[in-house]
Structures are given as structure tokens and as C-alpha cells.
Amino acid sequence: MEALNLNVENTSSKKVTKLPPKISPKHKRINVLEEYKKRNDNKVALNLVVVGHVDAGKSTLMGHLLYLLGEVNEKTMKKYERDSSKIGKSSFAYAWILDETGEERARGITMDIAITKFETEHRRFTLLDAPGHRDFIPNMISGAAQADVAILVIDSTTGEFEAGFEANGQTKEHALLVRSLGVQQLVVTINKLDVVGWSQDRFNEIITKLSPFLNQAGFKKDKVIYIPCSGLTGENLLKRSQNILEWYSGPTLFQQIDKFEPPIRxxxxxxxxxxxxxxxxxxxxxxxxxxxxxxxxxxxxxxxxxxxxxxxxxxxxxxxxxxxxxxxxxxxxxxxxxxxxxxxxxxxxxxxxxxxVSHPVPVTSYILAQIVVFDIKVPITKGFPVILHRQSLNEPATITKLVTILDKSTGEIVKKNPRCLPKASSATVEIKLTNRPVPFETYKENKELGRIMLRKGGETIAAGIIINVSIL
CATH class of the missing domain: 2.40.30.10 (Translation factors)
Structure with missing residues (x-):
């Protein structure tokens, strides 16, 4: 996304005529920048999202890590073990640390974003455990939009990695989504390796297949780290596993996430x-x-x-x-x-x-966006209906004009007024919201609010940035 051409004019905001209430004189003004520096001199705060295909073991892995860190006491853990055994789901006990609702526990899947806190030696994390099931991708987008860094959980068992990585699996979609939402640092946990006998060959096979895709999605090789582990047994989460000492000398999951670099705020x-x-x-x-x-x-x-x-x-x-x-x-x-x-x-x-109050966000129904088209079955044409996602916002919209197709490497115009946009293409398009005007800002003005996602038929078809806003 960083390679997209952002050479556009600034947009002005709609004037607000209603006067704001007066600020209360009771509160002494604080130098927030000084206070922020003091707080971050201690530990840097990061928002961490955990993503991956359904049943990859995301909640179990992170729940077990929280237990090993002492975030869950023995009494509570014993209760989860007893209660999960009663309904025949004893292997889900650690997942229940994050999956709190009755329906999530009964179905054995995360349905909404679970949020908790934990700390490492140098970092203070807000943990966002995202749902993996395709029905809950909008919830996942809402959570991933808050993230600074991410963990992608892979199920290494035979056939399961392939199911998540190939057609209709969520591994690819989740990776594309977190990168499109601005996440640049990624830890890939090759989970459930205990099930395949801690096989180095299986570990390397998954990396060989996954690495080119992540590189193509926009992740730099030095920002992606692969870690073998087992969320169920807890091996290589906090302490190094004896089962992989012969072939793995890298960090544990805990050690690696402590090395995440703080983003620029x-x-x-x-x-x-x-x-x-x-x-x-x-x-x-x-x-x-x-x-x-x-x-x-x-x-x-x-x-x-x-x-x-x-x-x-x-x-x-x-x-x-x-x-x-x-x-x-x-x-x-x-x-x-x-x-x-x-x-x-x-x-x-x-x-x-x-x-x-002095710098309101523009409100509009029309935006000009630069998008990258994902692996779609049907090319995008003029009049194409979509659901537009921007963080927790999702609104029906229509692609009203295909302006240009761009060279993905240089951003230069390859073709004007194309008839359609095929998969893997980069393009400039005009988009109109169907129901109501909403607040938008260009990527140049605000990188966080200037990113969008386009979905149709339960699948993410494109992602991009806003390069111009038509002010109402």
C-alpha cells in the first residue's frame, strides 16, 4: 500500500455553524505530549491482533500464553477445565479465557473481537483475538483496524493448513486484510506442530508456501517471523520446546512479540x-x-x-x-x-x-480511491455494488467509474477508462455511498482513516486508500 501515488491536493472541511459548549474551567490543562513521553519511557503500548483460519487454534494459543504469564489464576483455570470437560470440549479450556460468551463456547469458535491486556518486559499489549470464521469477517475487520502489529496463526496439521490457505480459506484473506489496514510487522505461529510430531519438514513446507504470498501481499521479509509452537501443550510459547532444539534456535513467541517495534503515532x-x-x-x-x-x-x-x-x-x-x-x-x-x-x-x-472542533472531518458520499484488486472470480465493472469498510464503519456503495489502471510498481497510468478491473490489478476508481454521507479523510491527511476495504458476497475483493474526497 505504501507504494501508491499520494500526490493529491488537500481537501478542506465542511464548515460547522453550531457553537460548541465552553470548556469547563474546573480542569487544569495538562501538557499531554510530556505525559505521553513519560508513559512510553517505561513501556511502549501496542495493539496486537491475532488472526487466522477458523479452528487454527488462535484463542487456545493466546489463552494458554496468558495463563503462563499469570494473567489467569489457577482457580479460574481449573473451573474452565471442569466446565469444558462437562460438555465434551476439554481441549477448549484455554480458549475459554478469551471466548467468554455461551454461544462462542458452545460452538467452539470466536464470533466477536475479544479484548484483554498483558505485558512483556518492554511492551504493554492490548490483545485483540479476531474471529476466523468467514461469517464474522466484518467483526475481524473492525478489530484489525485497531491493530499496530499482528500474529497470524497457522494450523500445521495435515490438510488443515491447505484448507485455510487455498480456495475459500481465511488465511490469505486475513493476511491481506491486516496488511491493507496498515499492519507491517507479522509473527506467523506454525501451531499444532505437536500433532505432526514436531516435524521440521512440515514447518519448512508451510513457510515455503506462505512466504511468497506474504511478500506479494506487501509484507517485507525482515518484518515476518515464523515460530513453531503448540497452543495446547504450551511449548515454545514462553519457554523453548525440547522437541525442536535439534532444528530450531529462534525465539519463543513471548520473546518475539517483545521485539515488536513501536509505530509512529x-x-x-x-x-x-x-x-x-x-x-x-x-x-x-x-x-x-x-x-x-x-x-x-x-x-x-x-x-x-x-x-x-x-x-x-x-x-x-x-x-x-x-x-x-x-x-x-x-x-x-x-x-x-x-x-x-x-x-x-x-x-x-x-x-x-x-x-x-476546529478541524472537523469532511462528510461526503463520493470518494476517489486507489485500490488493489484481490483474487476475484468476476472482474470489477462500472456499477459494481460493494460493501465499503473503514474500520468499524461498513456501508453499501457502488463503484461508479473506473478511472485508470495503474502499474503496481511505479503507480504510473497504464490505461485510462478501462472497461473492467481483473484480479491482481491496481486502479483508481470513483465510489459513491448508497445510503448516506459519512466522514472520510484522505490517506495523505490521515493514514488510519484513509484506508478502505471493499467486500462483496462475503469475500474481500479489494483494498486501498482514499486519494480525494468530494466535500458536500
């Missing part, structure tokens, strides 16, 4: 937060409306006023929680809860943007 940009959830009532019993989401850009503190787009309603920040702890401030990269006063809950939707 957009601290100097205007405040932006994409709403992933909201509810009536405030933090710690205070009144108001509470919003959940990840701050994509800028900083905020208690007493600030924010603008809801679309809608143009204002709210004043009365309370903040960062990493489940009360805070007076928050910054780009933080997944937060924010309590607002003076806001009508009817103005909020999942996918709404909370933004700086």
Missing part, C-alpha cells in the same frame, strides 16, 4: 477517534454517554469539547479510561472509553468519528 495531527461502541451511562457511575474506540490521531484531555461527525453535535469530555484505568488524558494509539456530556445518543453510530 500521529500525535501532532487534529484529534480523531473512530467509534467502535457506545452506551448510555458514564464511567464510574457518572452521567452522560460513553464511547469506545481507538484514537487515530491527536490528543485529548478531560474538559475538552469534541465534535461528532456526521451530525455536528458537540460533547464535553467528563471522564476517560485508558487500558481499564482512569486517566485525565489520552493520545493517538490509545484504545479508550470516553464519557461525554451534552450529547444526544441518537447522533451516535458505530463508525461515527469524534474529532477536533
Amino acid at each position: 500521529l500525535l501532532d495531527k487534529p484529534f480523531r477517534l473512530s467509534v467502535s461502541d457506545f452506551f448510555k451511562g458514564g464511567i464510574s457511575g457518572m452521567g452522560g454517554i460513553t464511547v469506545a474506540g481507538k484514537i487515530e490521531a491527536g490528543t485529548i484531555q478531560i474538559g475538552d469539547d469534541v465534535l461528532v461527525i456526521p451530525g455536528g453535535e458537540y460533547g464535553v469530555i467528563k471522564g476517560l479510561e485508558v487500558n481499564d484505568e482512569s486517566s485525565k488524558w489520552a493520545a493517538a494509539g490509545d484504545s479508550i472509553l470516553m464519557t461525554l456530556s451534552g450529547l444526544d445518543i441518537l447522533q451516535l453510530k458505530v463508525g461515527s468519528i469524534l474529532c477536533s
